[in-house]
Amino acid sequence: MCINKKNLSHEFISSSRVFTVSVLEKESPMKLIGLLGFKSGRDIDKFKDINYKKSPSGAPLLLEHTLAHMECKVIKVVDSLTHDIFIGKLTGAENVKSGEPMTYEYYHVVKKGTTPDTAPVPSGIVKREAGKEEANMQKYVCTVCNYVYDPAVGDPDSGIAAGTPFSDLPDDWVCPVCGVGKEEFKETD
Ligand code: FE
Secondary structure, three states: OEEEOOOHHHHHHHHHOEEEEEEEEOOOOHHHHHHHHOOOOOOOOOOOOOOEEEOOOOOEEEOOOEEEEEEEEEEEEEEEOOEEEEEEEEEEEEEOOOOOEOOHHHHHHHOOOOOOOOOOOOOOOOOOOOOOOOOOOOOEEEOOOOOEEOOOOOEHHHOEOOOOOHHHOOOOOEOOOOOOEHHHEEEOO
8 A cells, every 4th residue: 555645544554553445446436536535634524424334443444336345454664755655464355246446547547537646646657648639629627636627528427418518517516526616627738
């Protein structure tokens, strides 16, 4: 498990010496990823509206959009500049349901997700360029989390059909990743 040293999770794992991993299903909504990956537990209670249970060690196990759980005890920590790599020994595991897991590639290429500076995956390593944009289908980028609204894709999780220009998004539409309004978006270069 690779965690940015600035993240609250880093503090928790360092002091508790345990961590859990929940494998998300491919269909997981961007809202869930945004909540868990783009917000900090220092600002909000991430688990307030999430269905989860506690593992025997006390760490959380997601119960929604989850295919499997792993529970680990930290046996070694490797310093890697911005991140620490926590090497864990498996102490428990559970298959929740069958399905296809969400890979980082699927999240990034299909869901058009991005990587916050403090994400477990160092940004820049696995980011890819999106396809060529059409001149009349201007993309807009969220200045808070770098999510890119692509009219060719729309925002199916929020009921926005493919082919919807940014200007036609409803006024109450929010960034599916970090939750800010349209005013926080700007045109991509
Ligand atoms: Fe955003």
